[in-house]
Amino acid sequence: MITNVLKNYDLITKEFCSYTIIKNNITSSVPLDPANTDYQDIQKWISEGGTVIDNGGNN
Amino acid sequence: MPISQVPFAGISNPVGFRNALINGDYSIAQRGTSFASGANNDDAYTLDRWYILSDGNDAIDVTQETSVVPTNQLTAIALDVETVNKKFGIAQIIEQKNCVGLIGNTVTLSFQAKVSATTKLDNIKCAIVAWSGTADTVTSDIISAWGAEGTNPTLIANATYENSPANLNVTTSYAKYVVSAAVDTSSTKNIIVFIWSDVTDTTAGDFLYITDVQLEPGSQASGFEFLPIDVSLGRCQRYYEKSGWAQGSYPGSTAGYVGSIHANFFGTAGDAFNGVRWVVTKRSAPTLTFYASIVNATETSGIVIDFNSGASLGAASPQRIADCGFGYVITASSSSYGGVYRVVADAEL
Numbered sequence: 001m002i003t004n005v006l007k008n009y010d011l012i013t014k015e016f017c018s019y020t021i022i023k024n025n026i027t028s029s030v031p032l033d034p035a036n037t038d039y040q041d042i043q044k045w046i047s048e049g050g051t052v053i054d055n056g057g058n059n
Numbered sequence: 060m061p062i063s064q065v066p067f068a069g070i071s072n073p074v075g076f077r078n079a080l081i082n083g084d085y086s087i088a089q090r091g092t093s094f095a096s097g098a099n100n101d102d103a104y105t106l107d108r109w110y111i112l113s114d115g116n117d118a119i120d121v122t123q124e125t126s127v128v129p130t131n132q133l134t135a136i137a138l139d140v141e142t143v144n145k146k147f148g149i150a151q152i153i154e155q156k157n158c159v160g161l162i163g164n165t166v167t168l169s170f171q172a173k174v175s176a177t178t179k180l181d182n183i184k185c186a187i188v189a190w191s192g193t194a195d196t197v198t199s200d201i202i203s204a205w206g207a208e209g210t211n212p213t214l215i216a217n218a219t220y221e222n223s224p225a226n227l228n229v230t231t232s233y234a235k236y237v238v239s240a241a242v243d244t245s246s247t248k249n250i251i252v253f254i255w256s257d258v259t260d261t262t263a264g265d266f267l268y269i270t271d272v273q274l275e276p277g278s279q280a281s282g283f284e285f286l287p288i289d290v291s292l293g294r295c296q297r298y299y300e301k302s303g304w305a306q307g308s309y310p311g312s313t314a315g316y317v318g319s320i321h322a323n324f325f326g327t328a329g330d331a332f333n334g335v336r337w338v339v340t341k342r343s344a345p346t347l348t349f350y351a352s353i354v355n356a357t358e359t360s361g362i363v364i365d366f367n368s369g370a371s372l373g374a375a376s377p378q379r380i381a382d383c384g385f386g387y388v389i390t391a392s393s394s395s396y397g398g399v400y401r402v403v404a405d406a407e408l
Contacts, residue, residue: 027361035343
Protein backbone atom coordinates (compact mmCIF):
# COMPACT_ATOMS: atom_id res chain seq x y z
CA MET A 1 0.00 0.00 0.00
CA ILE A 2 1.30 3.46 -0.94
CA THR A 3 1.69 5.77 2.06
CA ASN A 4 3.85 8.60 0.70
CA VAL A 5 4.61 10.11 -2.73
CA LEU A 6 7.22 12.81 -3.41
CA LYS A 7 8.13 14.49 -6.69
CA ASN A 8 11.79 14.33 -7.74
CA TYR A 9 13.52 16.87 -9.97
CA ASP A 10 16.57 16.42 -12.17
CA LEU A 11 19.50 18.11 -10.45
CA ILE A 12 20.82 19.47 -13.76
CA THR A 13 17.77 20.24 -15.89
CA LYS A 14 15.47 20.95 -12.92
CA GLU A 15 12.70 19.02 -14.70
CA PHE A 16 10.22 16.83 -12.82
CA CYS A 17 11.67 13.38 -13.51
CA SER A 18 10.37 10.72 -11.10
CA TYR A 19 8.51 9.99 -7.90
CA THR A 20 9.84 8.68 -4.62
CA ILE A 21 7.25 6.47 -2.97
CA ILE A 22 6.92 4.51 0.22
CA LYS A 23 4.98 1.36 -0.53
CA ASN A 24 4.67 -1.49 1.93
CA ASN A 25 7.38 0.26 3.99
CA ILE A 26 9.87 0.13 1.10
CA THR A 27 11.22 3.36 -0.40
CA SER A 28 11.52 3.31 -4.20
CA SER A 29 11.90 5.62 -7.19
CA VAL A 30 9.22 5.44 -9.87
CA PRO A 31 9.81 6.71 -13.43
CA LEU A 32 7.23 8.73 -15.34
CA ASP A 33 6.34 5.79 -17.55
CA PRO A 34 2.63 4.94 -17.97
CA ALA A 35 3.62 1.30 -18.57
CA ASN A 36 5.17 1.07 -15.10
CA THR A 37 2.70 -0.55 -12.71
CA ASP A 38 3.83 1.60 -9.77
CA TYR A 39 3.28 4.71 -11.88
CA GLN A 40 -0.22 3.39 -12.58
CA ASP A 41 -0.75 2.81 -8.85
CA ILE A 42 0.36 6.38 -8.08
CA GLN A 43 -2.16 7.80 -10.57
CA LYS A 44 -4.87 5.70 -8.94
CA TRP A 45 -3.73 6.81 -5.48
CA ILE A 46 -3.90 10.46 -6.59
CA SER A 47 -7.36 9.97 -8.10
CA GLU A 48 -8.53 8.55 -4.78
CA GLY A 49 -7.40 11.65 -2.91
CA GLY A 50 -3.71 11.03 -2.24
CA THR A 51 -1.57 14.18 -2.04
CA VAL A 52 1.82 14.29 -3.73
CA ILE A 53 4.52 16.19 -1.86
CA ASP A 54 6.16 18.74 -4.16
CA ASN A 55 9.12 20.62 -2.74
CA GLY A 56 10.13 21.95 -6.14
CA GLY A 57 13.34 20.00 -6.05
CA ASN A 58 14.40 21.19 -2.62
CA ASN A 59 14.14 17.75 -1.08
CA MET B 60 10.63 -36.02 -24.87
CA PRO B 61 13.05 -36.01 -27.83
CA ILE B 62 12.59 -33.10 -30.16
CA SER B 63 11.65 -35.48 -32.94
CA GLN B 64 8.62 -36.54 -30.91
CA VAL B 65 7.40 -33.07 -30.04
CA PRO B 66 3.93 -32.80 -31.56
CA PHE B 67 3.52 -30.01 -34.07
CA ALA B 68 0.83 -27.69 -32.84
CA GLY B 69 0.35 -26.07 -36.24
CA ILE B 70 0.41 -22.55 -34.87
CA SER B 71 3.79 -21.55 -33.63
CA ASN B 72 7.35 -22.75 -33.47
CA PRO B 73 7.00 -26.33 -32.20
CA VAL B 74 10.58 -26.67 -31.03
CA GLY B 75 12.23 -23.61 -29.51
CA PHE B 76 10.70 -21.27 -26.94
CA ARG B 77 7.30 -22.90 -27.16
CA ASN B 78 6.57 -22.22 -23.49
CA ALA B 79 4.89 -18.84 -23.13
CA LEU B 80 5.48 -18.93 -19.39
CA ILE B 81 8.78 -17.87 -17.86
CA ASN B 82 10.47 -19.72 -15.01
CA GLY B 83 7.98 -22.57 -15.15
CA ASP B 84 10.46 -24.77 -13.30
CA TYR B 85 11.02 -22.17 -10.55
CA SER B 86 14.78 -22.30 -11.01
CA ILE B 87 15.18 -18.50 -10.83
CA ALA B 88 14.80 -16.83 -7.42
CA GLN B 89 16.22 -13.32 -7.60
CA ARG B 90 14.01 -12.00 -4.78
CA GLY B 91 14.95 -14.85 -2.47
CA THR B 92 14.07 -18.50 -1.97
CA SER B 93 11.69 -18.18 0.98
CA PHE B 94 8.68 -15.90 1.46
CA ALA B 95 7.07 -15.91 4.89
CA SER B 96 5.06 -13.40 6.92
CA GLY B 97 5.51 -9.92 5.49
CA ALA B 98 6.70 -11.21 2.14
CA ASN B 99 3.85 -13.58 1.36
CA ASN B 100 0.95 -11.19 1.02
CA ASP B 101 -1.85 -11.65 -1.45
CA ASP B 102 -0.68 -10.28 -4.84
CA ALA B 103 3.04 -10.35 -3.86
CA TYR B 104 5.74 -11.62 -6.24
CA THR B 105 7.82 -14.55 -5.03
CA LEU B 106 9.99 -16.76 -7.24
CA ASP B 107 10.60 -14.91 -10.48
CA ARG B 108 7.50 -14.02 -12.49
CA TRP B 109 5.12 -15.86 -10.11
CA TYR B 110 2.91 -14.10 -7.59
CA ILE B 111 0.57 -15.21 -4.84
CA LEU B 112 -3.18 -15.05 -5.09
CA SER B 113 -4.74 -15.87 -1.74
CA ASP B 114 -7.76 -15.16 0.41
CA GLY B 115 -5.96 -12.68 2.66
CA ASN B 116 -2.30 -12.22 3.53
CA ASP B 117 -0.03 -14.86 5.03
CA ALA B 118 -2.22 -17.69 3.79
CA ILE B 119 0.85 -19.62 2.58
CA ASP B 120 4.61 -19.56 2.97
CA VAL B 121 6.35 -19.92 -0.38
CA THR B 122 9.73 -21.52 -0.92
CA GLN B 123 11.89 -22.71 -3.76
CA GLU B 124 11.76 -26.48 -3.23
CA THR B 125 14.91 -28.45 -4.01
CA SER B 126 14.20 -31.76 -2.27
CA VAL B 127 10.63 -32.73 -3.09
CA VAL B 128 11.00 -32.56 -6.84
CA PRO B 129 10.18 -34.90 -9.72
CA THR B 130 12.80 -37.27 -11.09
CA ASN B 131 15.32 -35.40 -13.22
CA GLN B 132 14.13 -32.02 -11.95
CA LEU B 133 15.98 -29.74 -9.55
CA THR B 134 13.38 -27.25 -8.42
CA ALA B 135 9.70 -26.72 -7.72
CA ILE B 136 7.61 -24.19 -5.85
CA ALA B 137 6.31 -25.24 -2.43
CA LEU B 138 3.14 -23.64 -1.07
CA ASP B 139 2.92 -24.30 2.66
CA VAL B 140 -0.43 -23.66 4.35
CA GLU B 141 0.15 -20.99 6.98
CA THR B 142 -3.33 -19.65 7.69
CA VAL B 143 -5.89 -22.43 7.67
CA ASN B 144 -9.15 -22.55 5.77
CA LYS B 145 -8.11 -20.12 3.05
CA LYS B 146 -7.98 -20.66 -0.68
CA PHE B 147 -4.59 -19.91 -2.22
CA GLY B 148 -2.64 -20.21 -5.42
CA ILE B 149 -0.02 -18.79 -7.73
CA ALA B 150 -0.31 -16.96 -11.03
CA GLN B 151 1.73 -15.54 -13.87
CA ILE B 152 0.75 -12.76 -16.28
CA ILE B 153 2.09 -13.13 -19.81
CA GLU B 154 3.16 -9.93 -21.53
CA GLN B 155 1.06 -9.07 -24.59
CA LYS B 156 4.03 -9.37 -26.94
CA ASN B 157 4.48 -12.96 -25.79
CA CYS B 158 0.80 -13.82 -26.29
CA VAL B 159 1.10 -13.60 -30.07
CA GLY B 160 0.12 -16.98 -31.51
CA LEU B 161 -1.87 -17.85 -28.39
CA ILE B 162 -4.77 -15.39 -28.48
CA GLY B 163 -7.49 -16.61 -30.80
CA ASN B 164 -6.16 -20.16 -30.79
CA THR B 165 -6.26 -23.29 -28.69
CA VAL B 166 -3.57 -23.45 -26.03
CA THR B 167 -2.52 -26.16 -23.60
CA LEU B 168 -1.44 -25.70 -20.00
CA SER B 169 0.56 -28.49 -18.40
CA PHE B 170 2.40 -28.89 -15.12
CA GLN B 171 3.52 -31.39 -12.51
CA ALA B 172 2.07 -31.26 -9.03
CA LYS B 173 1.67 -33.18 -5.80
CA VAL B 174 0.35 -32.53 -2.30
CA SER B 175 1.80 -33.64 1.03
CA ALA B 176 -1.55 -35.19 2.00
CA THR B 177 -4.93 -35.44 0.36
CA THR B 178 -6.80 -35.36 3.64
CA LYS B 179 -7.57 -31.67 3.15
CA LEU B 180 -5.80 -30.52 -0.01
CA ASP B 181 -8.09 -32.54 -2.21
CA ASN B 182 -9.22 -30.00 -4.76
CA ILE B 183 -6.47 -28.41 -6.85
CA LYS B 184 -7.52 -26.52 -9.97
CA CYS B 185 -5.92 -24.59 -12.79
CA ALA B 186 -7.14 -21.91 -15.16
CA ILE B 187 -6.18 -20.16 -18.34
CA VAL B 188 -7.51 -16.64 -17.87
CA ALA B 189 -8.00 -14.04 -20.59
CA TRP B 190 -7.47 -10.37 -19.79
CA SER B 191 -9.50 -8.07 -22.04
CA GLY B 192 -8.70 -4.76 -20.37
CA THR B 193 -5.86 -2.48 -21.44
CA ALA B 194 -2.86 -4.41 -22.74
CA ASP B 195 -0.16 -4.93 -20.12
CA THR B 196 -2.16 -2.93 -17.60
CA VAL B 197 -3.48 -5.98 -15.85
CA THR B 198 -5.05 -5.85 -12.43
CA SER B 199 -2.89 -8.61 -11.04
CA ASP B 200 -5.31 -9.50 -8.24
CA ILE B 201 -7.83 -11.05 -10.60
CA ILE B 202 -10.01 -12.46 -7.81
CA SER B 203 -13.20 -10.63 -6.99
CA ALA B 204 -14.54 -13.26 -4.56
CA TRP B 205 -12.98 -16.57 -3.55
CA GLY B 206 -16.32 -18.26 -3.00
CA ALA B 207 -17.23 -21.45 -1.20
CA GLU B 208 -15.16 -24.63 -1.26
CA GLY B 209 -15.30 -26.20 -4.68
CA THR B 210 -16.82 -23.11 -6.27
CA ASN B 211 -14.50 -21.45 -8.74
CA PRO B 212 -13.47 -17.97 -7.58
CA THR B 213 -15.31 -15.08 -9.18
CA LEU B 214 -12.98 -13.07 -11.35
CA ILE B 215 -12.85 -9.29 -11.65
CA ALA B 216 -14.08 -7.40 -14.69
CA ASN B 217 -12.03 -8.01 -17.85
CA ALA B 218 -10.79 -11.39 -16.57
CA THR B 219 -12.41 -14.52 -18.00
CA TYR B 220 -11.84 -18.23 -17.49
CA GLU B 221 -11.10 -19.77 -20.88
CA ASN B 222 -11.34 -23.34 -19.57
CA SER B 223 -13.82 -24.73 -17.07
CA PRO B 224 -11.66 -25.25 -13.98
CA ALA B 225 -12.29 -28.61 -12.32
CA ASN B 226 -10.75 -30.71 -9.59
CA LEU B 227 -7.53 -32.25 -10.92
CA ASN B 228 -7.46 -34.87 -8.16
CA VAL B 229 -3.81 -34.22 -7.39
CA THR B 230 -2.23 -37.02 -5.36
CA THR B 231 0.77 -37.38 -3.06
CA SER B 232 2.98 -38.34 -6.02
CA TYR B 233 4.08 -36.06 -8.80
CA ALA B 234 2.01 -36.42 -11.94
CA LYS B 235 1.48 -34.31 -15.02
CA TYR B 236 -1.79 -32.44 -15.42
CA VAL B 237 -2.96 -31.07 -18.77
CA VAL B 238 -5.74 -28.64 -19.65
CA SER B 239 -6.54 -27.16 -23.07
CA ALA B 240 -8.76 -24.23 -23.97
CA ALA B 241 -9.52 -21.86 -26.80
CA VAL B 242 -8.49 -18.30 -25.98
CA ASP B 243 -11.52 -16.80 -27.65
CA THR B 244 -12.68 -14.01 -25.36
CA SER B 245 -13.18 -10.91 -27.45
CA SER B 246 -10.41 -8.30 -27.21
CA THR B 247 -8.06 -10.49 -25.17
CA LYS B 248 -4.77 -8.69 -24.62
CA ASN B 249 -2.98 -10.79 -22.01
CA ILE B 250 -3.18 -14.33 -20.70
CA ILE B 251 -2.86 -15.27 -17.04
CA VAL B 252 -2.15 -18.76 -15.77
CA PHE B 253 -3.58 -19.51 -12.33
CA ILE B 254 -3.15 -22.69 -10.25
CA TRP B 255 -4.86 -22.90 -6.88
CA SER B 256 -6.29 -24.86 -4.00
CA ASP B 257 -10.06 -24.56 -4.00
CA VAL B 258 -10.36 -25.92 -0.45
CA THR B 259 -11.57 -23.98 2.59
CA ASP B 260 -10.77 -26.49 5.34
CA THR B 261 -6.99 -26.72 5.14
CA THR B 262 -4.48 -27.83 7.75
CA ALA B 263 -1.41 -25.77 8.63
CA GLY B 264 1.75 -27.39 7.33
CA ASP B 265 0.14 -29.06 4.34
CA PHE B 266 2.07 -28.51 1.13
CA LEU B 267 1.21 -28.11 -2.52
CA TYR B 268 4.19 -28.60 -4.84
CA ILE B 269 4.18 -27.45 -8.46
CA THR B 270 6.78 -27.43 -11.23
CA ASP B 271 7.31 -27.71 -15.00
CA VAL B 272 4.48 -25.31 -15.76
CA GLN B 273 4.10 -24.77 -19.48
CA LEU B 274 1.61 -22.96 -21.71
CA GLU B 275 1.96 -23.67 -25.40
CA PRO B 276 -0.03 -23.38 -28.59
CA GLY B 277 -2.10 -26.33 -29.75
CA SER B 278 -4.19 -28.98 -28.07
CA GLN B 279 -1.41 -31.28 -26.91
CA ALA B 280 1.15 -30.94 -24.16
CA SER B 281 4.74 -31.53 -25.11
CA GLY B 282 7.52 -32.24 -22.66
CA PHE B 283 8.58 -29.39 -20.43
CA GLU B 284 10.99 -27.14 -22.26
CA PHE B 285 14.21 -26.86 -20.26
CA LEU B 286 16.18 -23.73 -21.07
CA PRO B 287 19.80 -23.04 -20.17
CA ILE B 288 19.92 -21.31 -16.79
CA ASP B 289 21.40 -18.14 -18.27
CA VAL B 290 18.53 -17.94 -20.75
CA SER B 291 15.94 -18.40 -18.00
CA LEU B 292 17.63 -15.75 -15.87
CA GLY B 293 17.72 -13.32 -18.78
CA ARG B 294 14.05 -13.84 -19.52
CA CYS B 295 13.23 -13.10 -15.87
CA GLN B 296 15.45 -10.02 -15.88
CA ARG B 297 13.23 -8.35 -18.46
CA TYR B 298 10.83 -7.91 -15.52
CA TYR B 299 13.05 -7.85 -12.43
CA GLU B 300 16.79 -7.47 -12.00
CA LYS B 301 18.93 -7.08 -8.91
CA SER B 302 22.26 -5.35 -9.37
CA GLY B 303 24.99 -5.59 -6.78
CA TRP B 304 24.03 -8.81 -5.00
CA ALA B 305 25.89 -12.05 -5.42
CA GLN B 306 23.99 -15.18 -6.30
CA GLY B 307 22.36 -16.37 -3.09
CA SER B 308 22.19 -12.86 -1.60
CA TYR B 309 18.92 -11.03 -1.66
CA PRO B 310 17.66 -7.44 -1.54
CA GLY B 311 17.11 -6.19 1.97
CA SER B 312 18.92 -9.00 3.73
CA THR B 313 22.58 -8.37 2.94
CA ALA B 314 25.29 -6.61 4.92
CA GLY B 315 28.61 -5.29 3.65
CA TYR B 316 29.57 -3.91 0.28
CA VAL B 317 30.71 -6.87 -1.81
CA GLY B 318 29.37 -6.44 -5.32
CA SER B 319 27.93 -2.99 -4.58
CA ILE B 320 27.93 -0.21 -7.16
CA HIS B 321 30.48 2.49 -6.31
CA ALA B 322 30.26 6.07 -7.57
CA ASN B 323 33.24 8.36 -7.04
CA PHE B 324 32.77 11.97 -6.07
CA PHE B 325 34.61 14.77 -7.75
CA GLY B 326 36.72 16.61 -5.20
CA THR B 327 36.24 16.08 -1.52
CA ALA B 328 32.56 16.93 -1.47
CA GLY B 329 31.46 17.25 -5.09
CA ASP B 330 28.77 15.49 -7.02
CA ALA B 331 29.02 11.92 -8.19
CA PHE B 332 27.79 11.25 -11.71
CA ASN B 333 27.12 7.64 -12.48
CA GLY B 334 25.12 5.53 -14.85
CA VAL B 335 24.06 1.92 -14.72
CA ARG B 336 23.03 -0.25 -17.66
CA TRP B 337 20.75 -3.21 -17.03
CA VAL B 338 21.92 -6.63 -18.04
CA VAL B 339 18.61 -7.00 -19.89
CA THR B 340 16.47 -4.21 -21.30
CA LYS B 341 13.30 -3.95 -19.27
CA ARG B 342 9.65 -4.27 -20.33
CA SER B 343 9.17 -0.64 -19.26
CA ALA B 344 11.14 1.94 -17.35
CA PRO B 345 11.44 0.12 -14.02
CA THR B 346 10.81 1.14 -10.45
CA LEU B 347 14.17 1.41 -8.68
CA THR B 348 14.72 0.44 -5.07
CA PHE B 349 18.11 1.33 -3.68
CA TYR B 350 19.64 -0.55 -0.78
CA ALA B 351 22.72 0.20 1.28
CA SER B 352 24.22 -1.02 4.55
CA ILE B 353 25.04 1.65 7.10
CA VAL B 354 28.32 0.56 8.70
CA ASN B 355 27.73 -3.04 7.74
CA ALA B 356 24.25 -3.28 9.19
CA THR B 357 21.56 -5.10 7.23
CA GLU B 358 20.49 -3.10 4.21
CA THR B 359 18.04 -0.23 4.36
CA SER B 360 15.94 0.67 1.35
CA GLY B 361 15.95 4.10 -0.28
CA ILE B 362 19.41 5.33 0.71
CA VAL B 363 22.96 5.66 -0.57
CA ILE B 364 25.94 5.60 1.78
CA ASP B 365 29.43 7.09 1.85
CA PHE B 366 31.84 4.29 1.03
CA ASN B 367 34.53 5.80 3.23
CA SER B 368 32.60 6.25 6.46
CA GLY B 369 29.67 3.94 5.87
CA ALA B 370 27.34 6.75 6.92
CA SER B 371 24.15 7.51 5.05
CA LEU B 372 24.24 10.16 2.32
CA GLY B 373 20.49 10.44 2.55
CA ALA B 374 17.62 9.44 0.34
CA ALA B 375 18.38 7.98 -3.07
CA SER B 376 16.70 9.91 -5.87
CA PRO B 377 17.88 8.75 -9.28
CA GLN B 378 16.93 11.23 -11.96
CA ARG B 379 17.05 9.55 -15.34
CA ILE B 380 15.36 6.17 -15.33
CA ALA B 381 14.80 4.27 -18.58
CA ASP B 382 14.21 0.71 -19.72
CA CYS B 383 17.93 0.43 -20.59
CA GLY B 384 19.38 1.85 -17.36
CA PHE B 385 19.53 5.02 -15.32
CA GLY B 386 21.65 8.09 -14.71
CA TYR B 387 22.17 9.42 -11.25
CA VAL B 388 23.77 12.52 -9.79
CA ILE B 389 24.50 11.96 -6.12
CA THR B 390 25.06 15.13 -4.13
CA ALA B 391 27.49 14.89 -1.25
CA SER B 392 26.51 16.49 2.00
CA SER B 393 29.95 16.35 3.60
CA SER B 394 33.54 15.58 2.66
CA SER B 395 32.67 12.21 1.19
CA TYR B 396 34.65 10.04 -1.18
CA GLY B 397 31.82 8.38 -3.00
CA GLY B 398 28.49 6.65 -2.82
CA VAL B 399 27.75 2.95 -2.49
CA TYR B 400 24.49 1.19 -3.20
CA ARG B 401 22.79 -1.81 -4.65
CA VAL B 402 19.65 -1.46 -6.71
CA VAL B 403 16.60 -3.47 -7.78
CA ALA B 404 14.87 -2.71 -11.07
CA ASP B 405 11.25 -3.86 -11.13
CA ALA B 406 9.23 -3.77 -14.35
CA GLU B 407 6.79 -6.53 -13.50
CA LEU B 408 3.29 -6.64 -14.90
